[in-house]
């Protein structure tokens with residue numbers, strides 16, 4: 001189907017300032033540094049990476065909550081990169097966000113009814129109070145919360161129910177795109193699947209499009225049509241979900257994947273563990289060449305440290321940014337120890 005969201009060469013750079021009134025720019029944090037991604041209508045794109053890789057900043061930039069330094073964001077055929085005022089507000093109603101920790105994103109002094117009504121009022125949805133109550137009631141049904149929840153406060157609910165309130169708040173506005181930033185990582189593992197399943201059901205019944213951001217590859221596996229892996233502000237691999245999990249090709253994805261536990265405890269896990277040496281380098285001073293070369297167990301003296309690999313399509317829909325992807329896949333280049 002047609003793309004709902006098209007992100008082109010997106011860059012979000014923040015100045016690092018110094019001086020008593022922070023008036024001297026001494027560097028730049030390249031939080032997002034040239035990302036392309038496309039999400040067709042009704043599909044889910046899972047965006048994965050360690051904290052600090054820029055994935056949340058990318059989500060915010062799509063919503064124009066982080067400043068776009070370069071590149072563009074097209075939403076349903078409209079370039080929204082420079083929209084302002086009323087047109088930006090109208091567009092934002094169609095793009096809603098769900099946050100990691102519903103406890104900190106829901107105002108504890110507001111009851112559920114006022115939390116859900118607030119957005120409707122701000123966007124002028126519903127002709128009157130009665131109509132707004134109808135919309136809110138339907139939304140509660142959709143997320144599986146009882147009507148009596150309306151008079152209660154966030155602290156009276158469990159973590160999973162609070163996330164349902166967060167989802168209801170987004171849904172009430174009738175969005176087309178939902179950006180879910182770590183929607184289940186604050187929840188118990190037993191509750192995570194329920195919330196992911198709810199998101200999946202809502203997608204089917206409402207035709208929603210999702211960008212789901214997570215640090216955990218396992219979380220986005222079943223809900224995503226396409227998965228993108230980010231490292232230091234850039235995508236290093238992108239593929240249809242099944243392909244990526246069946247055969248990760250980028251060294252960084254391989255390392256992340258080797259840390260995902262096998263779902264069936266009776267199946268012996270014979271995969272090799274790939275532990276990454278060292279910390280994530282600073283996005284204000286990313287390594288030259290391939291940004292992953294300081295931690296890559298397959299890094300070569302040739303090219304890796306001085307030539308930045310482009311994202312190249314290796315198979316249909318499967319794109320990888322690594323100079324040696326083929327040599328690594330067929331074993332011509334072997335893994336070695338990395339000492340940080």
Ligand code: SF4
Pocket residue numbers: 250251252290291292293294296297298299300304309321322323324325
């Ligand atoms: Fe590793 Fe080199 Fe490939 Fe980068 S380009 S992922 S350093 S092998």
Ligand code: MG
Pocket residue numbers: 044200203204223
């Ligand atoms: Mg789905």
